[in-house]
Amino acid sequence: MKSRLNDLKKLLETFEANLAQYKSSIYDEAKTRVDYIDKFFELLDWDVRNIKGYSEDYREVVREDRVVIQGKPKAPDYSFRIGKERKFFVEAKKPAVDIKQDRDPAFQLRRYAYTAKLPLSILTDFEEFAVYDTRIKPDHKDEADKARIFYTTYKEYPHYFDFIYSTFSREAILKGSFDRYVTESKGKRGTSEVDKEFLKLIETWRNDLARNIALRNKDLTLNSLNHAVQKIIDRIIFLRIAEDRQMEVYGLLAEAAKGQLVYEVIDALFQRSDQKYNSGLFRKQDWISKLVIDDKIMKSIVQGLYYPQCPYELSVMPIEILGNIYEQFLGKTIRLTTGHQAKVEEKPEVRKAGGVYYTPQYIVDYIVKNTVGEKVKGKTPKRISELRILDPACGSGSFLVGAYTFLLSAHLEYYTKPNNLTKHLKPGIIYQVAEKTYRLSTKEKQRILLNNIYGVDIDSQAVEVTKLSLLLKLMEDENIEAEGDLFKHSDFKLLPDLSNNIKCGNSLIGSDFYDGKNLALFDNDQMRKINAFDWDKEFPDIFAKGGFDCVIGNPPYGAFFDPMQKEYIKNKYRSFKYRFDSYIYFMEKSINLSNNNGMISFITPELWLKLENGVFLRKYIAAKTGFKSIYLCGENVFEDAIVNTIIFVFNKGIKFESLIIKSEFDEWKILTNDWQSNQLYNIDYRLRPRIKALIEKVKEQSSELSKFGNAIQGITPYDKYSGQKEEIIKNRAFHFKTKKESTCHKWLAGRDIERYFQSWSGEWLSYGDWLAAPRDMKFFKDDRLLFREVPGKNKRIQATLVTDEVLLHGHSITPFKIFENNLYSPKYLLAISNSKLISWYSNLILPNFGKNIFPKLNPQDIKQLPIKDINFSNNNELNKYKRIEQLVDQILKTQTALHNAKDETDKKIYQKRANLLDRQIDNLVYKLYGLTDEEIRIVEEGV
16 A cells, blocks of 8 residues: 555656646646546556456456547546446546536536446546445536535545545455445435436326327227337337437437427338338337327427436446336336326236336346356357247346347357457458457347347237347447448348247247137137237247247246136146246246256245145156256345245256255255155255254154144234224224223233233233134133244244233234143243244244244244153253253243343343343253254354
């Protein structure tokens, strides 16, 4: 660090000595970058000049030459990257620019970084250095200090260098300091994600277009209206992105929107684009061209997409972000009222599922790498061209874009190997754009797309969006020079027609759905809704060769099936049992769609691995494919949705001895024979070999708690389905603050139960037949254990012992009534239930208790708790048993004293005593179950 500071001081001395000259108009931005900004970031360990000689795809710093087109800058000056991932932008200015006060440079930088979804970026002329929180939506009226979170001048660089280095150096990025700084500054007022804001924009377009088209075109059907609105929006977005990427003249759409009859003029652009791009995106449909749309609507849409009103710089918006936006967009549809007015509302299946949950890019990348990546390993482009990759529920196309991106990189890597380079440059497979930097030709990118990528979705709008996403990915690295060369030497068109690759249909239901049914009973709307799809007829060449090589995606988890569809599923799919979980049938279908060496990988809920209704699916998997691996994603994959998810990988034609289980920080195996030999084919991924052995050890010497008593659900005082009036439920008519009558008894809340202690929140409940579900009174009096539904800190079971007094409670507490002829004392049963060992066991074995989010302990779980069997003729065990009883007696008294204590010093002493007693009980329980030091360590680390 000392040598860097010395180099920095020399740079500062030179800068200060010549500052007056640098402030003149002669000293431009390019010189500032070479003389100072490049060198400053080299002091932060960035290879700004690419001395290491990395290819353009992997160089650490991408530098853009300033190109201005009709007053519009082309790209940010610097993009700082790790691998291919952008981390932050730097926008450079000359010292004559006032970074602190001038709003235009700040807005320019913020537009770039906001659109690229980068959290922080830097504006500097070396004289000044400003860091912006670029999650805050930019507005051209913003002052220069809006969203600025750090500012300094060159004179203070030595003072702030530690901070700058520890946040923006290459080492800081690799060590996570940059990400931590981002997290610390997250959630500031005004921050908003670009995808959410852009989504609002195109949803506004949809609303405005739908209402206006419905108003001016009264003969339009609902399906035609939805199709027209989607097509117009897709075309405008495509052309606007093409402008920012210089494939079209900048301002093309803006110019078209200046006069009158705007839609007619823009439609003419669409028709010209069809000639140029030759894609179904712009294919002329006379009825769409003849639509009447008010100028005001079209002008508003177009004008909102240009600087300075537009906060988005579409040249840097990743296709993946656009996919996220469209995924949300597709969650709503247009409907027509009886008066032919357009209304936009959530699709029924989206409403049922609670929203649209977009798959994060890291999930897409993982699935692609472990399927497509495995398939292309060691293969030449000729061999890769034989691969067929499918997403059977493609949505906005995120998985297909991910697969296509991977294939493009694999081909470029192959072609640019030293032995292959010269051979492939001449035929137009690749071309050179800079030293050691090459790109695939448009023709080659088309070939790969048409050969390898396939998708199906029941939603016609999703199909169009997938096509758009793939076409934009194809166009991503194109530039005006490449386009000119392309059209100069051939009649080859820039974009392919994807209608044979991406198709609309119901992946789960074929035409055999109608066998034996009277077709007269199905109108066009019903048939369109069912949208039967025959795979072998739609992709005959692929199924002639056995099927697809890779089937990937994120199938719908809660798709709606009507009664006839349910009957079809029930009879058609061997994995059916009780429930209609759509992702289960997508899994079975994917196995059938893949060839004999095909790979299948989805992200799904993990419930099918263990629950009884997944048994037929597990048996089908065991019989039809090889189960290679599971990756544990956890419960927080999807924003605003809590779903415990996994990624599975199947490989047909291969039988694996072990199933590999992976998590972010660990990996272990389960023997295939183990899960396939148990009656229900259950797969409990959490049971690593050493943990499984300990679980079995605990089970072998225990009886379930249900042997000693019975647990039921607590009282349900109110329930509209029991016939109670709404007023009774709303007013909680049977709850009181005082004991109003003899039927009233103390009412406990969940918070009233702690480990070895019961308090009372002060409410009373009138008990009787008037309650929705009163339960049997015997569970609410005399000796019993009370278990709190929600576990405590570190997922510890919360239970205590109560006697005699009648105490009522709801579902948040479970009563366990001990049998009268039971040999074991309630205190012993309480101690085992409250022990650290049993909490550890429950977290692994009990499905509800094991959840990371909203874990709970229900009556069925409680009945399964393993209680150590005592051999009362064995003095060693008997002594431990009696000692546990004594300790429980002490801890119950200590907890009462703790909660009654007024003095803080007394509270601390009682708390310490309670902790010591708790620890002694845990140690005795370990000894009772015969745990070794290593096994105790496993439990202690696991709780």
